[in-house]
Amino acid sequence: MSAIMDSFAEIAEMAPYYNFKNLVETGIGTDLLKGGLAVARILELQAYSCDNIPDRWMQAREVYPEAILGLMESVEFLRDVTPRIHGPTFFFLDAHLGTAGDLWPLYDELQTLTTVRDCSRDVIWCDDIQHIADPANPACKGQRVGYTRADGTIWPGDTKHTLAEYIACLSETHDADVVSTVLRFRPKVGE
Numbered sequence: 001m002s003a004i005m006d007s008f009a010e011i012a013e014m015a016p017y018y019n020f021k022n023l024v025e026t027g028i029g030t031d032l033l034k035g036g037l038a039v040a041r042i043l044e045l046q047a048y049s050c051d052n053i054p055d056r057w058m059q060a061r062e063v064y065p066e067a068i069l070g071l072m073e074s075v076e077f078l079r080d081v082t083p084r085i086h087g088p089t090f091f092f093l094d095a096h097l098g099t100a101g102d103l104w105p106l107y108d109e110l111q112t113l114t115t116v117r118d119c120s121r122d123v124i125w126c127d128d129i130q131h132i133a134d135p136a137n138p139a140c141k142g143q144r145v146g147y148t149r150a151d152g153t154i155w156p157g158d159t160k161h162t163l164a165e166y167i168a169c170l171s172e173t174h175d176a177d178v179v180s181t182v183l184r185f186r187p188k189v190g191e
């Protein structure tokens with residue numbers, strides 16, 4: 001698990017190249033100085049984020065009044081909000097392993113995004129993809145795959161979809177690679 005701020009330099013370099021207007025994060029988290037809202041403020045991008053835990057959403061509303069924030073499930077947020085967002089957008093999909101809602105909505109998030117929005121000029125990064133429990137997934141190497149729930153039972157990671165199936169969600173418009181534990185989609189040249 002890493003915070004988006006750890007990749008600030010790379011995102012700052014990409015922003016003018018792709019002409020980002022917005023930053024959409026799913027999963028506000030607890031450290032507001034290291035999350036997507038902080039990155040968006042520094043880069044002067046319109047910020048959007050969501051969380052399904054009320055305290056996290058409320059705190060973010062106080063610190064980042066300029067941001068558009070949803071107290072909702074990430075899939076719902078992407079479905080309802082992203083069709084109305086104009087211009088090239090940087091997405092950081094990081095709403096998972098929470099105590100409320102879905103444990104791992106990432107595959108549904110990608111399916112939803114590509115259904116409701118023309119993403120062809122967007123860059124989309126998905127964090128923590130070591131949890132795609134596919135032997136062909138390089139992010140699993142040296143990482144714990146899965147999660148111990150609060151009740152002590154184990155979630156083994158996403159055993160339903162391979163990494164190739166995730167990549168296929170955007171394969172018409174994007175190239176993909178895995179850097180550390182992040183699955184990164186970038187628009188195909190000429191798209």
Ligand SMILES: C[S@@+](CC[C@H](N)C(=O)[O-])C[C@H]1O[C@@H](n2cnc3c(N)ncnc32)[C@H](O)[C@@H]1O
Pocket residue numbers: 001002003004005025026027028029030031034035036050051052053056072073074075094095096097098099100101102103105
């Ligand atoms: C890893 S933290 C996000 C960290 C933040 N993006 C950063 O880079 O610092 C994940 C957050 O997602 C939230 N979350 C988990 N599952 C979610 C879901 N299905 N919908 C919305 N938020 C969710 C959790 O409550 C938690 O605050």
